[in-house]
Each structure stands twice: as C-alpha cells, then as structure tokens.
Amino acid sequence: xxxISRGFKGRxxxxxxxxxxxxxxxxxxxxxxxSAGPTPLVALDKWNLTLTTETGQTTAWTWDEFLELPIxxxxxxxxxxxxxxxxxxxxxxVSIDTLLAxxxxxxxxxxxxxxxxxxxxxxxxxxxxxxxxxxxLYDGEPxxxxxxxxxxxLVPHLYLWKSAKWVTALKLSNEDRAGFWEGYGYHNYGDPxxxxxxxxx
Amino acid sequence: xxxxxxxGRLNWLAAEVVELIDETETxxxxxxxxxxxxxxxxxxxxDIRLTAENGYQAQRSYSIANSERxxxxxxxxxxxxxxxxxxxxxxxxxxxxxxxLRGPIGGYFVWxxxxxxxxxxxxxxxxxxxxxxxxxxxxxxxxxxxxxxVSARSWDSLIYREELxxxxxxxxxxxxxxxxTRTQPSNWQGYSRRVDKAMLEESAWPAADRPKTYxxxxxxxxxxxxxxxxxxxHDPKQVKxxxxxxxxx
Numbered sequence: 001x002x003x004i005s006r007g008f009k010g011r012x013x014x015x016x017x018x019x020x021x022x023x024x025x026x027x028x029x030x031x032x033x034x035s036a037g038p039t040p041l042v043a044l045d046k047w048n049l050t051l052t053t054e055t056g057q058t059t060a061w062t063w064d065e066f067l068e069l070p071i072x073x074x075x076x077x078x079x080x081x082x083x084x085x086x087x088x089x090x091x092x093x094v095s096i097d098t099l100l101a102x103x104x105x106x107x108x109x110x111x112x113x114x115x116x117x118x119x120x121x122x123x124x125x126x127x128x129x130x131x132x133x134x135x136x137l138y139d140g141e142p143x144x145x146x147x148x149x150x151x152x153x154l155v156p157h158l159y160l161w162k163s164a165k166w167v168t169a170l171k172l173s174n175e176d177r178a179g180f181w182e183g184y185g186y187h188n189y190g191d192p193x194x195x196x197x198x199x200x201x
Numbered sequence: 202x203x204x205x206x207x208x209g210r211l212n213w214l215a216a217e218v219v220e221l222i223d224e225t226e227t228x229x230x231x232x233x234x235x236x237x238x239x240x241x242x243x244x245x246x247x248d249i250r251l252t253a254e255n256g257y258q259a260q261r262s263y264s265i266a267n268s269e270r271x272x273x274x275x276x277x278x279x280x281x282x283x284x285x286x287x288x289x290x291x292x293x294x295x296x297x298x299x300x301x302l303r304g305p306i307g308g309y310f311v312w313x314x315x316x317x318x319x320x321x322x323x324x325x326x327x328x329x330x331x332x333x334x335x336x337x338x339x340x341x342x343x344x345x346x347x348x349x350x351v352s353a354r355s356w357d358s359l360i361y362r363e364e365l366x367x368x369x370x371x372x373x374x375x376x377x378x379x380x381x382t383r384t385q386p387s388n389w390q391g392y393s394r395r396v397d398k399a400m401l402e403e404s405a406w407p408a409a410d411r412p413k414t415y416x417x418x419x420x421x422x423x424x425x426x427x428x429x430x431x432x433x434x435h436d437p438k439q440v441k442x443x444x445x446x447x448x449x450x
C-alpha cells in the first residue's frame with residue numbers, strides 16, 4: 001500500500017488521457033534530450049547502416065541508398081524511462097520489415113550499435129510487423145543530432161532507451177546480449193505498460 | 202569503468218523528512234532518513250513517488266546530493282514554476298512527512314575515488330547537484346585532485362555556495378571556478394559570462410592530463426560544453442554527461 005503524501009494534489013490528472021500514459025509517466029510538450037555522452041556528429045557521406053544476419057551475411061546502405069528505400073510516415077507516442085511521455089510524435093523512416101525483406105534469418109534477437117559505441121538489445125519479434133523503424137525525419141525536418149540524427153532506431157512500444165540514437169549496425173543474433181543501459185541495471189525488455197524500468201521490475 | 206548491474210527488484214522504501222535546507226530562493230535540499238537504503242555512489246539518482254488521497258500518483262527522479270554511507274538520502278530540488286511535483290517538495294513538505302523512494306538508479310554517470318582522476322566537474326545551475334556529491338566524496342577522500350567549473354545566474358542563485366567556498370579554502374586539491382552569467386557581486390573576481398572554449402582552456406584540466414570529466418545541467422548547456430571539450434581534444438569516452446529537463450516539474 002503506497003504512502004499517502006500529505007497535501008499532495010497532483011495537477012495533471014485532467015490533462016493526461018489515461019489510456020495513453022503508462023504508469024508513472026507524465027506528459028510533456030517538450031522533447032527532452034538525455035544522452036550519456038557528447039553528441040556524435042556523423043557526416044552523411046560517412047554514414048552507413050549495416051544489417052548482419054546470425055550467419056554473417058551483411059547488407060549495407062549508404063545514406064543515398066537508405067533514402068531510396070520506401071519511407072513511411074510514423075505517428076506514435078514515445079515513453080522515456082526518466083518518466084516523460086510525449087504523445088502524437090511525427091516521424092518518417094524506413095520500416096525494419098523493409099530492411100529484413102531480403103534477408104533469411106531464424107535469429108531471435110537484434111543487437112543494435114550506434115556511432116558513439118552505444119548498444120541495446122531487443123527480441124527480433126519486437127522490431128517486426130510494423131513495430132519499428134529507422135527514422136530520419138522528425139516533424140518533417142531532418143532529425144537533429146541531439147535527438148539521434150542522421151537516423152535513429154525507433155521502437156515506440158518500449159522505453160525510449162531501446163530506440164538507439166545514431167544507429168549504424170543491426171546484428172541478428174541467436175543469443176541475447178545486454179546493451180549499454182541494460183548492463184547498468186535497466187530492465188532487459190523495457191515495457192512501459194508493465195513499468196519495466198529497472199532489472200527485477 | 203565499473204559496471205554494477207542491479208540485482209533483484211528495487212523496492213519502494215518509506216523515507217521520512219528529517220531536515221529542510223533552503224539553498225536559494227527557489228531551491229531546497231531535503232534530508233531523508235530511509236531505513237533499508239542500500240547505499241549509493243555519487244552521481245546516482247533516486248526515484249520519488251507521491252500519492253494523492255484519491256490514489257493519483259506521480260514519480261520523478263532526483264540526483265542524490267550527499268555522499269555519506271548510511272541510510273540518509275539528500276536530494277536538492279529546484280522549484281519549477283508550473284511544475285507538478287517540485288512545488289510540493291519545495292513548498293509544502295515539512296519535517297516528519299513521509300515520501301516513497303527507490304534506488305539508487307544509474308551506474309554510468311558515477312564517480313568514486315577508485316576511478317581515479319584528475320576529476321573535472323562542470324555544472325550548469327542545478328546540474329551541480331550530482332557533482333556536489335562527487336565533490337563531497339572527493340573532499341573526504343582527499344586523494345584525487347578536482348577542478349569544478351560551475352555556472353549560475355548570480356551568486357545568490359548558486360546552490361551550496363557557502364560550502365563550496367569553505368571546501369575550496371580547506372582543500373588545496375579542490376579548485377573551483379565560478380561563472381555568474383547575469384549579475385555579479387561588486388569586486389567580483391570570477392567569470393561573468395557563459396562557459397565558452399576560452400574559459401574551459403583556462404579553468405579545466407587540459408586534455409593531455411586525461412581527466413575524468415562529468416558535465417551536468419540543462420541539455421543546451423551540456424551540449425555546448427561537451428562540444429567545446431571535444432574541440433579542445435578531450436576523449437569523448439572520458440566525458441560523461443547528465444542532462445536535466447525540461448523536466449516538467
């Protein structure tokens with residue numbers, strides 16, 4: 001039984017549509033930046049995205065090649081483990097399904113790497129069937145570097161630390177491997193609706 | 202770099218307010234006694250949960266300001282005008298009240314003496330809170346040299362100012378530079394502008410010394426400072442950042 005905080009009223013109950021705000025979150029109109037280190041600056045002519053299967057087969061895209069892939073509009077709510085949620089965010093990007101279309105795999109996991117060395121891990125089932133994208137536009141503009149541009153992974157049904165900024169490599173794997181925050185005690189899966197913030201939650 | 206995975210579940214603990222300290226007109230430190238607190242390292246934070254009588258709950262994270270062992274947790278909270286939680290913590294809470302907390306959270310933006318130095322701390326406004334826990338630990342440990350550059354709008358808005366002056370006076374291994382960006386006292390000897398590359402060149406450990414660097418504050422401040430550090434040749438892997446807000450109160 002939670003302790004009642006004497007005199008606390010809370011103000012946002014009317015503002016937040018409860019069925020869209022996971023437990024413990026509050027809605028913000030801002031777009032906070034929470035990165036663990038300096039923002040890497042990636043030149044587009046140096047950008048590349050690789051997809052490697054569990055058997056070592058690699059597909060790679062330069063920035064120009066990436067832009068030739070089918071790009072779709074994305075309108076989603078996003079939830080950060082630091083408690084803020086942002087509703088109705090608009091992005092554009094390439095579905096992970098598109099990237100996987102030419103690839104044979106029976107892997108269960110996706111290991112993700114960013115240009116600055118950041119990593120995260122997800123079950124493959126959580127990035128397929130329309131659940132995830134490589135997003136390069138936000139609100140119709142090129143994604144800002146501090147928000148993960150040139151392109152980031154976007155997996156809105158999980159806490160946003162899984163949506164790796166500055167994504168550069170997707171590795172299909174038979175084994176799960178804890179990424180950066182997962183190794184520091186954050187939950188391995190990160191479902192905001194189950195409030196899976198930290199290991200053991 | 203130490204990676205400590207959290208084991209088991211972080212349970213919500215009941216903590217009692219034992220003391221309130223007004224740091225500035227809008228910032229208050231809250232000293233909490235928390236039986237069962239597992240201890241923490243400077244840089245880590247704590248999640249706070251408030252429950253209204255109708256069951257409505259709000260959670261926020263706050264950096265931990267103290268460094269001592271034991272079951273005491275000190276947070277320093279800045280009042281956000283249209284915030285939901287900070288007006289309660291800064292304006293309403295009294296000694297004897299209880300709040301729920303869990304933690305410690307975070308394992309990357311952490312400094313302990315075994316990580317070595319020299320230690321470079323760069324704070325913008327209330328970004329000083331987690332860095333103050335590092336200053337407090339370094340001051341009791343007295344092994345690692347520390348340089349702190351702290352930016353605030355004015356002397357009166359600088360949190361922990363009396364303690365900073367006292368510690369710097371007592372400890373030759375702690376050097377503090379102050380940048381007061383809006384107003385300065387008369388006869389002010391410190392910086393009177395926002396942190397820039399020239400200031401970092403004068404104030405901070407040079408890149409050749411391979412300092413362990415922690416930058417904390419509003420994200421715009423942190424972005425600027427981090428980029429300037431990289432331009433001065435610092436290794437991005439040695440620059441750890443923690444960014445505040447806008448936090449929503």
